[in-house]
């Protein structure tokens with residue numbers, strides 16, 4: 428037991444001495460992960476859209492050649508950035524430019540970190556979006572075509588909104604992975620949470636207490652992210668009920684029409700009732 | 712004689728080596744309600760899908776109001792907006808409310824304002840009895856309700872002709888009636904319709920023309936009285952006999 432109280436004391440001491448450094452780390456980790464996930468999603472969307480442009484045998488050869496080239500390029504991009512460690516990609520990008528320009532041009536650490544994590548996320552998202560688009564029922568496209576929508580309109584108003592809703596869990600996954608994996612950016616000197624931890628333990632011999640603190644901070648970030656993502660998913664699902672526009676004679680008697688007894692609402696009501704009965708029981 | 716809206720000349724369609732439609736000729740006049748009947752796999756859906764270019768015909772031409780659709784200036788999309796389609800599987804936009812389903816094509820394709828489009832959508836939703844459900848999402852509706860919304864969505868585009876591909880085949884029996892009665896009203900109002908159906912009663916009583924398809928060709932084409940009362944071809948007789956024995 429002794430050891431645990433000692434650990435607790437060490438952690439408090441370490442935290443008090445370095446809280447600003449840790450919090451700075453948290454902020455840079457979070458902003459890098461967030462911005463890179465957003466940019467990565469945009470890259471993924473663009474790649475996914477470009478890859479799924481349909482063509483038929485009758486199209487002109489130029490169009491077919493361009494679409495074919497686009498698919499090849501995206502394929503290579505995805506394979507390269509999914510198939511190599513991000514830590515190496517960071518070094519590659521960071522050192523490539525000075526190498527080829529005899530050290531006259533250099534991309535700073537922060538832009539390099541944002542660039543690499545974004546491109547890396549984009550490679551994963553490109554596949555997710557492509558799969559997401561292909562998984563939408565072809566009937567949706569036919570419905571859109573049948574009322575005269577062109578490919579762009581069909582994508583914009585019908586397919587992508589459904590795709591995005593379906594891939595939110597994947598976006599969340601990538602965000603959480605990025606919170607953790609941005610830690611490899613310490614290799615080029617980006618000072619995020621893991622780099623802060625490294626710096627602190629370098630200054631003092633507090634390896635273990637600092638590791639515990641850093642773990643707790645990472646876990647807190649990812650758990651909070653999970654909760655927010657769940658909430659976002661629920662939000663996108665929309666309400667379970669719809670209001671029947673009244674005045675019409677067809678309208679049902681109650682204002683709200685439940686089709687196939689909606690589960691969530693029932694559950695909420697049940698919890699309410701349970702809570703009430705519990706309270707009543709206590710009062711007795 | 713009323714105006715010819717659609718004319719199909721020598722239309723053929725093959726999937727690989729499988730020739731599904733062989734040299735089809737027919738025309739649709741304004742106000743015609745044409746039923747297309749025939750056994751499964753005879754190419755009825757493919758014909759309908761070729762007519763609104765969801766499938767590209769292998770050869771042949773489609774003339775819309777005197778113009779070959781390949782040279783129509785607005786292109787495929789423009790042409791499709793004049794030819795409504797109602798699918799067996801409804802194909803309502805899952806991400807939109809009932810009202811939005813009926814508005815989106817008008818605003819994005821026809822370029823109407825939102826207010827105009829909503830007023831127009833409400834007119835047709837009322838007609839099919841779905842006005843109370845404007846805020847519902849498709850997954851919250853029954854099959855019959857979905858199909859009625861799909862009909863309203865097609866009507867809101869103000870099409871010259873409406874194509875129906877087995878609009879009641881995916882419905883529970885008790886919901887077939889509500890959709891058929893909407894279609895019957897449309898026919899009575901003079902809507903031009905081309906209906907692939909297994910509902911012989913509809914073909915007989917509502918349509919003024921029946922096409923019997925067999926193995927990718929139009930086998931017989933005539934009034935309901937001719938086809939049901941006095942079929943000329945042996946294939947037609949066999950098909951109808953099979954149907955009668957099924958329904959007994």
Ligand SMILES: Nc1ncnc2c1ncn2[C@@H]1O[C@H](COP(=O)(O)OP(=O)(O)OP(=O)(O)O)[C@@H](O)[C@H]1O
Pocket residue numbers: 726729731749750751752753754755756757758
């Ligand atoms: N996309 C496709 N690729 C290959 N073959 C197809 C395709 N669509 C249809 N076919 C073939 O074309 C033939 C006609 O199909 P179609 O769907 O037009 O028949 P149908 O008359 O509508 O039948 P049903 O009454 O069952 O709907 C079938 O043999 C089918 O296998």
Ligand SMILES: [Mg+2]
Pocket residue numbers: 755756757877
């Ligand atoms: Mg069919």
